[in-house]
Amino acid sequence: MGRRVVLGMLGLGAVGVVTGRRLADLESRVLAPIQSRDPTGLTSLLPAGAGFRFYSVTGTVPHRTATGYRLTVRGLVDRPATFTLDDLHRMPQTRLIRDFQCVTGWRVPRVHWAGVALPDLLDAVGVSPRAQAVRFTSFDGSYSESLTLAQGRRRDVLVATTMLDRPVTRDHGGPVRLYVAPMYGYKSLKWLAGIELTSSVQAGYWEHRGYDTDAWVGRSNGQQDAPIT
Ligand SMILES: Nc1nc2c(c(=O)[nH]1)N[C@H]1C(S)=C(S)[C@@H](COP(=O)(O)O)O[C@H]1N2
Numbered sequence: 251m252g253r254r255v256v257l258g259m260l261g262l263g264a265v266g267v268v269t270g271r272r273l274a275d276l277e278s279r280v281l282a283p284i285q286s287r288d289p290t291g292l293t294s295l296l297p298a299g300a301g302f303r304f305y306s307v308t309g310t311v312p313h314r315t316a317t318g319y320r321l322t323v324r325g326l327v328d329r330p331a332t333f334t335l336d337d338l339h340r341m342p343q344t345r346l347i348r349d350f351q352c353v354t355g356w357r358v359p360r361v362h363w364a365g366v367a368l369p370d371l372l373d374a375v376g377v378s379p380r381a382q383a384v385r386f387t388s389f390d391g392s393y394s395e396s397l398t399l400a401q402g403r404r405r406d407v408l409v410a411t412t413m414l415d416r417p418v419t420r421d422h423g424g425p426v427r428l429y430v431a432p433m434y435g436y437k438s439l440k441w442l443a444g445i446e447l448t449s450s451v452q453a454g455y456w457e458h459r460g461y462d463t464d465a466w467v468g469r470s471n472g473q474q475d476a477p478i479t
């Protein structure tokens with residue numbers, strides 16, 4: 251994992267690009283108590299992370315090798331399936347160059363991403379007409395996220411296998427993470443293990459702690475301005 255420099259998220263917010271009063275309030279209300287409970291692993295600077303900060307709500311994450319990795323897709327689908335990393339590599343690949351923006355204010359510009367566009371994966375399993383939402387689970391054992399089905403059909407939502415032009419590293423959620431380009435970083439679930447088609451959106455980890463479920467960059471979580479450019 252490398253040497254971690256624990257950074258106060260409130261401090262980051264103060265130097266960040268966007269901290270409106272509401273956002274700052276949210277951070278102190280939501281994040282400070284969590285930080286004091288677990289000051290060791292919540293956020294740290296990745297030495298080789300190109301400006302990314304390392305986030306994990308669990309601290310430790312089980313390792314998944316490239317060959318041992320499995321992604322299960324189930325729920326309201328016609329053909330439940332399990333994908334290996336090779337399976338994902340054999341599917342049509344989508345590339346994106348887009349910013350990564352955490353709700354606390356830090357941003358990494360023009361990150362290179364590649365992987366399987368979520369709509370292509372959904373087409374591969376066949377979505378039932380009863381499905382309204384897509385839920386994601388992590389092999390860290392506790393993080394989860396959800397999108398509406400319409401959001402999940404966007405071509406700028408990736409089941410990402412590369413990030414920064416190389417396989418997604420373990421710190422960044424490898425071997426496979428989600429990348430939801432138009433939304434704040436907390437939607438981009440790391441260490442992706444499961445995708446489930448559901449009948450309604452279920453609040454994810456940070457949404458249970460006060461953050462918006464629709465996390466559009468620049469117009470959620472108290473932000474009303476145009477997206478930050
Ligand atoms: N499983 C999991 N995914 C996660 C998180 C996490 O703690 N656990 N943190 C989220 C948040 S708040 C951000 S900003 C990004 C950070 O991505 P990075 O660790 O690659 O910088 O991951 C998101 N995905």
Ligand SMILES: [Mo]
Pocket residue numbers: 305352353354435436
């Ligand atoms: Mo974040």
